[in-house]
Amino acid sequence: MRIPWLKKKAASLAGVDIGSSSVKAVELRKKGKALELVGAGIAELESGAILDGEVRKAPVVSAAVARVLEEGGVCASDVATSVAGNAVIVKRILVPAAEGEALTEAVLAESQRQLSSDVSELNIDYQVLGPGSAPKTLDVMLVAARREMIGHRAEVLSASGRNPVLVDVDAFALQNAFETAYRPAAGKRVALLNLGASLINVNIVRDGSPLFTRDIPVAAHYAAALQKSLNMSPAEAEALKGGKEGAAVTETLVGSVAEAREAFLEGLAGEVSRTLSYFRQLVGSTGSVELDSAFVSGGVARLPGLCERLHREMNAPVEILDPLRGMHCSESSLDAEHLAEISPRLAVAVGLALRSFDER
Ligand SMILES: Nc1ncnc2c1ncn2[C@@H]1O[C@H](COP(=O)(O)OP(=O)(O)OP(=O)(O)O)[C@@H](O)[C@H]1O
Ligand SMILES: [Mg+2]
Structure with a gap:
């Protein structure tokens, strides 16, 4: 997916994922056909700095952004970031076939009709996915986000000393990271789940198109x-x-931790299962809904037992996403072991950094 807001020209840009618990940054460069990791890092955020997706403590967040860019060796002055959650609406719509300005007008008219929010408070963008199901129509992915939310993210990045040039959506950045790292075979239906501190970004993709996106x-x-x-x-x-409970606690506590973890996993599996049922209900009438595989990313991807539990729920193999798969890393300042540990948390930031190579 290639949906940007802001759309300023930039030679090369870094990805900055501002999550509710941490800021992640990634810079990539192309070396021939291969991708190389130039810089990467994570800075944890104090709780309450971002609440319900809103930046509550802007100086704290911009200081974290500045720190992660500096410590992670991210040099690009232009940066891309993303938004997610209830401030973002992603919807497939059908519009009369048109081109250029006429198409934009058709999309805006349809948005006005379909979105309950005041359209003047939204930044709206779209991408044509292909011909629509009815004659002379187009299948369009409509993406709308609260203008205010985009503005706040851009302000935080400016205050950190960098230049915000593009605002994407977490679920699409995740998709770009996955497709670049794994090159999925044609026709494969893959569920991507980015499990963070406040949201689970879900994107079920096939042949480069999102079939279903949802932030839980x-x-x-x-x-x-x-x-x-x-x-x-x-x-x-x-x-x-x-x-790591073994080192610090008694055997009784180890048992209690395992119990608490099981309960937490059950809760997560329940959420995922409800979302999949909804997906199946939505697309079930038009075709098969079986998944070929699933990938998990985000901090919670490291939760012991998660892949196995979700495998049962989704009836498809589940693995941890490595968005740095196949990339070179020449920077000696980046510790390979640390990178391997944090890599699933970098998925959205990698997807954002990949926007550097968009055709402009
Ligand atoms: N090993 C682990 N097991 C379980 N949870 C973990 C582990 N490591 C980190 N986490 C959890 O992962 C979350 C942080 O993940 P991440 O950095 O992906 O979130 P975020 O991007 O800040 O959040 P969001 O995008 O939802 O606002 C925290 O809730 C943290 O407790
Ligand atoms: Mg996140």
């Missing part, structure tokens, strides 16, 4: 679930969540 709000954080069920401090719960 995360009901409970894993660390919070541990904290509550085990009656411990937030710091203790954070330390436990990586599955």
Whole structure:
């Protein structure tokens, strides 16, 4: 998907994913046909800096952006970022076949008809996916996001000293990262799930097109679930969540952690299952809805047992997405082991950095 807002010209740009718990940045360059990682990093954000997708503490967020760019060796002065969640509407619409200005007008007219929000408060963009199901129509992916939200993200990036040139959507950046790293075979239906601190970005893709996208709000954080069920401090719960419980706690606690993890996994599996049912309901009448495979990314992708649990739920093999798959990394400042550990969290940032190579 190639849906940008802002659309300024940029020679090369870095991707900056501003999540509710952390900022991730990636810069790539092309070396012949191969992609090379120039810089990458993560900075954790204090809780409350971003709430419900809104930037609440702009100076804190822009300081984190500046830090991650500097420490991650990201040099590009132009940056791309993304938005997600309930401020974003992604919808497939059917419009009368047209081109250029006439097509834009047709899309805007249809948006006005279909969106309940005030269209003047939205930034609207679209991409033609192909001919529509009815004669002389086009199948169009409409993307709308609250103008204010895009503005806030751009301000944070400017305040960090960089130049915001493009605003994408998490789910589409995720798709670009996946397609570049894995080159899926034609006709394969793949579910992409980016499991973060506040949202699960879902994008079911086939042949380069999103069949279904949805951002599910995360009901409970894993660390919070541990904290509550085990009656411990937030710091203790954070330390436990990586599955490193053996070193720090007693055997009884190990059992309780496993129980809390099971309960958390059940909750997640339930959310994913409800979303898949909805997907099946939506497209079921027009064809098969079986998945060929699924990939998980984001911080929660590292949760022990997640892939196995989701495999049962989705009836398809599930693996952890490595958005850096097949890329070279020549920078000695980037520690390979650390990169391998954080790579699933970089999926959206990689997808954004890939926009550098868009035809302009
Ligand atoms: N090993 C792990 N097991 C389970 N959860 C983990 C693990 N490591 C990190 N997390 C969780 O992953 C989340 C952070 O992931 P990520 O950086 O992808 O989120 P984000 O992009 O900031 O959030 P969002 O995009 O939803 O606003 C946190 O909730 C953190 O507790
Ligand atoms: Mg995220």
